[in-house]
Amino acid sequence: MPHISRRPVETMARFGYGARGVVYGLVGGLALLAAIGSGGQTGGSRNALQTLLTQPFGKVWLVLIALGLFGFCAWRIxxxxxxxxxxxxxxxxxxxxxxxxxxxxxxxxxxxxxxxLALGRSSGGGGEDQAARDWTAWLMSQPFGQWLVGLVGLAVAGTGLAFIVKAWRGRVADRLSLPAEKRHWICTIGRMGFAARGVVFLMIGGFVGLAALHASSSEVRGLGGAMEALQRQPYGWVLLALTALGLFAFGLFGLIQARYRRIDAPDLDDAKAAVAQMGR
Structure with missing residues (x-):
């Protein structure tokens, strides 16, 4: 298969990493402003996108981000x-x-x-926290629902631990093709990003675990709820600021991934076969 058949998938993936980076950068930047008392908010990804809507060319940016995230979704699958x-x-x-x-x-x-949001078909609903509570309530209503919710909480918390270990070991650039002179500072940015993301995932997993333990979906928090919980702790503004800086760093790292990540994309025939097999 000619190499050109890989190019659309690779382009889609790179566009996706960039879009994810922009979203995390927005979340981290807004949370940092909230931590230092300069406006901003501690909401999650959806709240950040709603904020972007009010900016110049906001709808255009939202459409571009949506396309990028669809590309990231397709690449992940x-x-x-x-x-x-x-x-x-x-x-x-x-x-x-x-x-x-x-x-x-x-x-x-x-x-x-x-x-x-860009097309004016959504006002944002209840945000990520409410969406998380809704799916938790649905899962809780299924047979063995509490156990299923508990397993989800363990999986999310385990993912957070994996991110923290990855940051600790410094293995954040294993799949990047970096120039030698840029490797050190890019690894530093990546370690900050994965550490902060790991802390947030640990907290979200903990909230899901509490929901399973108490059989109450109201215990669940999303990204924004986790940062609000940090802010309520002693010296919360410091904890929030550090976490926000880390999430902003992860956003920057997403843009770096868009440029330097090694992407051995399957050709289009292999991709179509994989999607067809999933649909069976």
Whole structure:
């Protein structure tokens, strides 16, 4: 298959990493402003996109972000189904690929939210916290619902721990093709980003675990709720500022991934076959 058949998938993936980076940069920047008392907010991704709507050319930016997030969703799904990143078929490989598959659908939801917001079809609803409570309540109503919610909480918290370990070990640039002179500062940015993201995931997983323990979906918090909880702690503004800086750093790292990540994209025939197999 000619190399050109890989190019659309690679372009889609790079556009997706960039869009995700922009979203995290917005979340981190707004939270940092809230921490230092200069306006801003501690909301999650949806709140950040709503804020962007009020800016000049806000609808244009939202459409571009939505397209990028749809691309990221498609890349995550293809990556998981075709093992484009060579994660392998052992337990760890399947766990990573499964997590990427789930994240693909999550970003598809965020992309739809951004697109509807740009087209004036959505006022934002109850935000991420309410959306998290809604799906928790639905899952809780299923057979063995409390156990299922508890497993989700463990999975989210485990992902957070994995991010923290990755930041601690400094293995954030393993899949980047970096110039030697840029490697040190890019790794520093990546470690800050993964550490902050890990802390937030740990907190979200903890809230989901409490919801399972108390059989109450009202315990659940999303990204914005986790940062609000940080802000309410002693010296909360410091904790929030540090976390916000880390999330902003992860946003910058997303833009770096868009430029330097190694993407061994499947060709279009392989991608179509993977999607067709998923639909069976």
């Amino acid at each position: 293809l990556e998981a189904l075709t093992d484009a990143d060579n994660r392998g078929s052992d337990m760890k490989g399947w766990a990573i690929r499964g997590a990427h598959l789930v994240s693909g659908f999550i970003y598809a939801g965020l992309a739809l939210f951004a697109l509807n």
